[in-house]
Amino acid sequence: MRPVYRRRRDALLVALARHLPWLQPVGVSAGLHLVTWLPPHLDEAAVVSAARRAGVGLDAVGPYRITNPGPGGLIAEGIARLARAIGEM
Numbered sequence: 001m002r003p004v005y006r007r008r009r010d011a012l013l014v015a016l017a018r019h020l021p022w023l024q025p026v027g028v029s030a031g032l033h034l035v036t037w038l039p040p041h042l043d044e045a046a047v048v049s050a051a052r053r054a055g056v057g058l059d060a061v062g063p064y065r066i067t068n069p070g071p072g073g074l075i076a077e078g079i080a081r082l083a084r085a086i087g088e089m
């Protein structure tokens with residue numbers, strides 16, 4: 001399954017670079033999840049809501065923080081849909 005997951009993650013990274021190049025992935029390059037920090041002008045909750053309305057599976061990073069507040073972030077699937085949803089905000 002590793003080669004399959006690697007191809008899927010690579011496809012996700014290519015889509016991110018194409019549709020939302022200003023969102024840079026962070027963290028370990030493993031698995032099917034991808035984390036990226038949002039720029040300050042985008043509200044994490046608003047982006048998650050717009051993504052869900054567009055049919056994109058997305059989770060915010062904020063609820064997983066213990067104490068240190070930081071920038072909003074996303075764990076995303078469906079980058080092209082996400083790009084369209086953010087464009088409509």
